[in-house]
Amino acid sequence: MSASLNHFLLVAAREFRQIAGTKGFWITLLILPIAIAAGPIVGRFIDKSDTQRLMLIDRSGREAGAIRQQFDLDHQRAVLSALSRYTERHHLERADPQALWAQHGRWYSDADVARFVGAGGAPAALARIKRVAAADTPAFDPPKPHTEVVPVPAGIAAAPPERIDALLQPYLHPGEKGGDKKAKALDGALLIPAEFGRGGTGVRLWANSRPDADLVQTLQGVLTRDLRTGYLRANGLSPAAVQTADALVPAIAVSAPPPGGGGKEQVVIRSLVPLALAYMLLMSLMLSGQWMLQGLIEERSNKLLETVLACVSPHELMYGKLAGSVAAGLTMILVWVGCALAAGYAGQGAIADIIRPALAPLTSPWTILAMIYYFLAGYLIVSMIFLVIGAMSDSMRDAQSYLMPVILVIMMPIFILMQVMLRGAGGAGITAMTWFPLYTPFTMLARLGTGVPLWEVLGTCAMLAVVIGIELMLLGRVFRASLLRAGQKPNFAALGRLMRRERD
Amino acid sequence: MADALRLDRVSKRFGEATAVNDLSFAVREGEVFGFLGGNGAGKTTSLRMVLDIIRPTAGRIEVLGRAPGRENSAELGFLPEERGLYRTMTALDTITYFGRLKGMTAGDARRGGRTLLDRFGLDASSKVTVDKLSKGMAQKVQLATAVVNDPKLLILDEPFSGLDPVNQGLLEDEIGRASKNGATVIFSTHVMQHAERLCDRLLLLAKGNKRFEGTQGEARRLLPARLAVTARDDPGQLPGVAEAAPAGTGAGVDGWREWRVRLDVGVETGDVLEAATARGFPLRRFEEQRTSLHDVFLHVVGQEESR
16 A cells, blocks of 8 residues: 555544544434434324313213214224225235225215225225235234213213213313322313203313314214204105215315325425435535534644644645545435435334335436435535635634635525425526536535436536536645644635645 | 765745755764754754655755655654644554554554553553643653654654653653664754753754854854963963953962963864963963853854844
8 A cells, every 4th residue: 555545544544533533423423313213202102192082971862873973984984094095005906906995096985984894894904905915014003093982970971961060170180189190181071961952052062172173073063964954854854865965975086196205295205315415415514524624723723733744745634634524424424324214114104105205216326326426526525615724723713714604605505405496496596506516516416306417417527526626726735835824814815825836 | 974864955935035045964874963043043944844844945855865755754753843642542542643654554553652651651541542641741642653663863843842851851861762773863952951962963053044064062163262270370371362361359379360261263272281381381270161052052143043
């Protein structure tokens, strides 16, 4: 191995170790894995409170059955819909192409749900699906019932209406006034008086917080139907005609994206990986760039540079530092991408639903190559600026005066770009940004998911290669000249002179 | 004997300012060579050119028979005037890192580092990070980074500045050890006592210009020799004596008096003694007052520039 390569590798390895030795590096590295791991746990925690607990005090003797039936019907409709999406996601329609759960583009009516339940419901469907499902197909996770009807305690069932309010309080707010704090609270209680429907008598609903809109709507639907049926019968309509009128429901054909995206949603999701990479590039660049800058300032302020420069040339030092910083940034990205892949392919649920289609643009090796190229180019362009700032500064305070405008110039347009891309917009502004070298890597990374003409990819790659070459040469001169320089910081004119000077 | 270092008409200009002007000198292999001059004399600039940290505007430099460059670093040791270490690296890792930058294998550098830490009494602190070491300990680690590769040419820029007396002694020992092992040592300083104790030859610089190059004896001969004499008669009558003045007031016992004598430049004290003997000039005491390098430095460089 040549001495120069040995120096380069030693400096790069030391730089990497220095960055990897900071707490900030590890905190940043672990943020994404922790967020991905915490997602399902938080989701489950939130799911626990989903099922509404309702006490149904029906003194009319007519409504409780109908309400329970409606709850059951709605639950079976949710199960059928979930089963339909499950079969579509895992391509399991061939288990029974005629089955309702194999027909995705429709809204399931009450009659459909009745047919589904009549055919054995989810257990029967899953038995069929099991015959064609691959061994690694994840199990079906049925939705929880929206509402659970809890039994009415004898004391409340027999109590006069005026006492019910007081009697319900321990059930709605357990733990208050010395009650059992561990008891599960009721979400609501519905009192249907014996004389409901006569002389304008209504029902009363107690809730322990803001009443659930779906629950109220369901209750209102059932009770309204009962009132309407009574009215129509009282006005001479035959019971059969009333039943027919009740069953009149328009068929609704639904065109929705398949699970994980489609249409505009799909465009956005396909842009996620490139956009996420652009964002990761930006974040890891800012972080590792600042760590590299701190390291260089430490070398300057600790008077270390002269010792180092007696052994390695300024170029070996510069390229070694760049390589160490890029390696630290790439490590972060690799860990993040690895975690995302693991979550996408090993896990299930919303994260997997987003990540799998989002990885679709990565099936082309050319796209992957282009992404890696833009990624490295972005790193070199921005890291070099950080490195020169470090070489010109004696302290972080010194560096801040250069750093703030540079960070603003880099970050502001990129955040705007990301917002525009996520809204599915684009246009001349984005195309123009593509050809501004500082933003090219970010813009191209963000655009790759939605398709970019080949000439634009090749053109920007060539432009970046030339610009980086010039940048390394000019800023390399500033870096070399600034390393051992003390005193007043160079202004723009002095920077220009340093760029023109070949060697001190 | 070959030259370990040779500068031939080397100049270095920074814009309008000339830091080093037409400097030529040579350091022979195995010598301890002092590079003396006040602040801004051009010592550090010259050493940086030798190490290829900066390049000369004009002239030619040869280091161990080659042009300056990092390819020489395996045979060079360098201790800069402004010193520092990586605060989060351990003492042993620091020495190993610099050893490897100088082309040593990781194993050799580590072994060399352990030996040095042992010798400097830091064996128990080899795995302690630099930020937890005392200033004196850090100075020893810094010295170890310079000598870990057993350099053929050891360059020390103001090595004694900032060192406590214990570490000054340690450094003098290391210079002696390196020299005994055949290494050439060049050190810059403006503390003449160190130069007097250590240097075989020296170079005096002022405002980037060479003022003197030679041995300590040759340097002293730049100033007239001084004598302390006890005589009955005025020593001013002897040949080679520029000035003689009685020390103290009044006559001594039996006419013997103390005299302070300054000789003409270039006149040896032995010649004056020989002339006195030949003339029957009675003497009770004839003592040479040794000229210090400090006096030579002030004489050659001048009061103003020596500061």
